[in-house]
Amino acid sequence: MQIGFSQPIELAWLEAAANSVAEGLSVEEARERLDDLLSHKIAVNSTSKRSSRNKRVTILMSTWVTPKRELVGFRDHALSVLKLASGRELTLVHYAMLIATYPFFALVASHVGRLLRLQDQCSMDQLKRRCREELGQRDTVSFAVTRVTRTLLDWELLAKGVKTGTYSIGQSIEPSSPGMAELLAEAAMISSGETNALVEQILGSPCLFPCRFPFSMVSSHWQSKRLSLTTSEYGGFRVTRLEER
Secondary structure (H helix, E strand, C coil), X not given: CCCCCCCCCCHHHHHHHHHHHHCCCCHHHHHHHXXXXXXXXXXXXXXXXXXXXXXXXXXXXXXXXXXXXXXXXXXXXXXHHHHHCCCCHHHHHHHHHHHHHCHHHHHHHHHHHHHHHHCCEEEHHHHHHHHHHHHCCCHHHHHHXXXXXXXXHHCCCEEECCCCCEEEECCCEXXXXXXXXXXXXXXXXXXXXXXXXXXXXHHCCHHHCCECCCHHHHHCCCCCCCEEEEECCCCCEEEEECCCC
């Protein structure tokens, strides 16, 4: 697994990246806008392609402007959901994009979710240890775990615990529409490689720990052309992710 996500990312930067696509800017125009946005705050006066600013711009570009070919349709769908979102739901759209785009981000988020289900708090040491067990004892893994965690803190999806280096659940966000729930469900399916699963299983994915889904989001008949919802033989609903056309 490539890490890819190695810098903390602010919501305002992702919003600017998404707006660049919505406005129809070219790839180069979008990159210039993002570089200018960060130039007064990150690696000021640096022109290095290896600077922390350039790395952040690359993450923003890969998330919204130049996603992998298999994620273009998902990105376009996320843009349509973003137009209807407001308040804290904006955070959920960008969160969905990150867990779909960066497997490492989704891995860290999943470990956060699992640990917080078992206990009230999780620690940085626990997160680093679990990720190193899967990806190897690399310093780059530990470094990147701190960057993902810092991002979750900045977005208020995590809160600092009583002890230094510990974290508790932040402000849970409840999707207000089936469309938002669908987007998050598809993001979780992309990150896990699932194409067919129970709705309850997907919405209960540990990587979706910041979300609190009301029962209506589980029982509603979703309308997305990207997901198919059917009644399960065991009760409840099954969701199938449809192939890109």
